[in-house]
Amino acid sequence: MSIRVGVIGAGMRAYDFARYARKNTDRVTVAAVCDIDGERAREFAAHTGMADAHVHTDIRGLAAEKLDAAIIMVPDAFHREVAEECLAMGLDVLLEKPMALTGDDCRAIIKAQTRSGTVLQMGFVLRAIRFYQQVKKILEQGTLGQVLSMSAAEHLSLDHSASFMRRWHRKRANSGSFLLTKCSHDIDILNWLADSRPAAVASFGGLDVFTHDKQPATHCSVCPAAVKAACPYVFKGAFVHLTAEDTHDPSRNNWDLCVYNDDKDIVDNQVAIIEYENRIRATFSLQLFAKRDQRHLTITGEKGHLHGTLESGKIVISPAGPGEEVTIDATAGPGGHSGGDTASFDAFLDAVRLRAKPIADVRSGLESTVAVNAIDRAMLTGKVVRISRHEYRLD
Ligand SMILES: NC(=O)c1ccc[n+]([C@@H]2O[C@H](COP(=O)([O-])OP(=O)(O)OC[C@H]3O[C@@H](n4cnc5c(N)ncnc54)[C@H](O)[C@@H]3O)[C@@H](O)[C@H]2O)c1
Missing domain, CATH: 3.30.360.10 (Dihydrodipicolinate Reductase; domain 2)
Structure with missing residues (x-):
């Protein structure tokens, strides 16, 4: 039996799951992809050979997809709300780590899971x-x-x-x-x-x-060439998933933000x-x-x-x-x-x-x-x- 899953959050981690899913089609079918950024959801479906997967930008759309399980791979601050929503739909859940930001948020997820009686596995790989x-x-x-x-x-x-x-x-x-x-x-x-x-x-x-005192420029794209040549942290596209537009202009979504930024x-x-x-x-x-x-x-x-x-x-x-x-x-x-x-x-x-x-x-x-x-x-x-x-x- 191939288990029908919806992948929520079409980012870097989701591509790890996609690689697995493509090799295990007898075990798992990615029937739907949901990302608040439609461009990322569409690229995920297309680039991972899951062109049949339905694309959603609102998680509530998954309710009509007859899914067995949800694979939750959104940033940590959204784990609670997305997990609660999926558990309320009666879905089994693979939830990326950490479970949530606070003990109370974790307990809210546990309450939703107890109510639904479904399986929840943490992403503690x-x-x-x-x-x-x-x-x-x-x-x-x-x-x-x-x-x-x-x-x-x-x-x-x-x-x-x-x-x-x-x-x-x-x-x-x-x-x-x-x-x-x-x-x-x-x-x-x-x-x-x-x-x-x-x-x-x-x-x-x-x-x-x-530390911010070392920042030579806001983004790598506007950093002086000589500084960039000597910088070990210059943005090379590692540990992110970039859409085609992001690759063209990494600064548009801050991907190449200077590591010495004061926004952290x-x-x-x-x-x-x-x-x-x-x-x-x-x-x-x-x-x-x-x-x-x-x-x-x-x-x-x-x-x-x-x-x-x-x-x-x-x-x-x-x-x-x-x-x-x-x-x-x-x-x-x-x-x-x-x-x-x-x-x-x-x-x-x-x-x-x-x-x-x-x-x-x-x-x-x-x-x-x-x-x-x-x-x-x-x-x-x-x-x-x-x-x-x-x-x-x-x-
Ligand atoms: N287990 C591991 O070893 C491991 C490794 C890497 C990441 N992670 C976890 O995976 C999760 C995702 O990390 P990532 O690096 O893939 O992040 P990412 O930024 O690459 O991808 C997250 C995606 O979620 C989307 N998103 C944000 N809020 C959403 C929402 N409310 N509903 C739907 N989509 C939403 C974003 O648009 C983005 O495309 C994090 O919780 C992270 O801690 C776990």
Whole structure:
């Protein structure tokens, strides 16, 4: 059975889903595309070989499409209203991360999902990657004994770093914060591996590189050639989806906004310390300006520790006492996000077909948003923030 879906938000992420859908026509049919920008919706349908998909600019138009599910890939600030609308139509939902900007917004989505009784899977693709699944298995087998601490970091390449400084993510009103929009699934992975919830957090961060005093021009299109030649962040079209008109004139929708603009309120580096309810302690850092995108993970238990980088696909387990180091191969599967895209889209369609529990449910979405918001509060106030159980309530 091919599941009929509507894709909502025909942007960069939707093209990842489109690549999957084109290879899996026996499993999924994109019957409709909705974007508030009709040009983007039409291009999506045409360029992805889904010319039969009906194009909408108003989500309410999807009600007549006899869909099974909605794939929600709109900017974070719209997750709540779009998810509520889709759930009210009785659709199963794949909702991109973060679930929503606040705990209350997450609870509103949970309420709508409880009322509809449909499947909602969060877009926490990291959970579907072999590397993290292997780490989870190692912890469950007790190889490290009692787990004491975890240390994780996400490193972003220059192009990737720059894209957040010039796109909608640059304003907290759209994205919640850099940590929420980019790393809500890294915090989810730590929560999942700890099998617990953050109880107290501290954090430091700031905007230290992309500061306005360095801005040579408003957009790359009007920047002096000599400055552009030396600028590592000059707009090259990476990490965005441009329509034909955008490609012709990137400045018309601010795509090539200077990274040093003063129209942003996010940070460009942040570290967090977390104590879980089960006393596991963790650190997480968001690090820009890297050679390439990378994720690092170290976990220490009473019997030894493990270390790995997602990109190498290797997990090294070092026993604390005698005993040899063991290297486990968890090489990436095919497709984007180290194979996580294919595996998580597969998992969603299976959950829809079998009416099964999704790989990342609404509770994981709420817990990640609540934890990240507490970390940001800690950063902004310079205080340790304790998270009460009440903040994690589902209703
Ligand atoms: N899971 C992941 O690894 C991953 C990766 C990238 C992005 N994302 C998430 O995917 C979502 C989309 O990000 P993106 O980079 O594709 O953004 P984007 O800006 O490229 O695309 C978003 C699209 O949504 C449209 N849109 C905005 N509001 C809308 C509304 N109310 N109804 C319908 N369409 C609307 C915009 O016109 C745009 O075409 C975000 O939530 C982001 O955090 C997740």
